[in-house]
Amino acid sequence: MRKNTTLMAALSVAAMIGLSACGQSQTSEPEETSQSKVSFDSLSLDNAWVKAADEGMTAVFGELKNNSDEDITLIGAEYDDAKEVQLHETLEDNSGGMSMQEKKGGFTIPAGESLSLKPGGDHIMVMGLKKPIKPGEEISLELVTGGDQTFPVTATAKDYSGAQESYAPGEADGDHGDHEDHGDHSDH
Incomplete structure (x- = not known):
């Protein structure tokens, strides 16, 4: 025994x-993903512009281009002169109009392709402006990818009115379904 x-x-x-x-x-180092290997020039925002605004909200538009041979996911953006920046998509609502909401998971741009950020469509939403953005002014922001890389971009401010969307319930400053409660964003 x-x-x-x-x-x-x-x-x-x-x-x-x-x-x-x-x-x-x-327990060796984790394998790097393609998101963490993208080079500085892999992602660009061509023809970038921002809607001029004195306060409240505005949006950034342009042609988001993936210049690499790997898919890139844009998960966010940063702008020092705003309280918050979100990626937004615009979808048809049940009433035949358009409704904006935060794009969960971000925008995936396939290798070698682009995504149009435009009024009435996908865009970068800038909320809680800390100072006005005047027509002709250039602003600097950072695009953030799924690999936690940042890509600096500049956007030129211009006057614009159009694309009448509203928020999906629960978006922005509270549970508002009407875009008119959200300052300058209603006419981006």
Whole structure:
């Protein structure tokens, strides 16, 4: 009986050593994803512009281009002179109009392709402006990808009115379904 107990203990120790060795061989650095390998010029926002606004909200538009051979997901954007920046999509609502909502998961731009950010469609929403954006002014913002890389872009401000969308319920400053409650955003 004592030999069996000693043998079982020895086998248990050997198994634990073997398992821990297996675990150690798999704890190497995680494999990098294609999102973390994109080069500085892999993503661009061509013909970028922002709707001029004195306060409240505005939006950034342009041609978002993936210049690489890997898909890139834009998960956000940053603008120092705003409280918040979101990626928005515009969808048809049940009343035949258009409704905006935050794009969960961001925009994936396939390798070598582009995505149009335009009034009445997908766009970068800038909310809670800390200072006015005047026509002709250039603003700088950072595009953020799924690999946590940032890409600096500039957008030129211009006057624009059009694309009458509303928020999906629960978007923006509260549960508002009517775009008129949201300042300058109603006419981007």
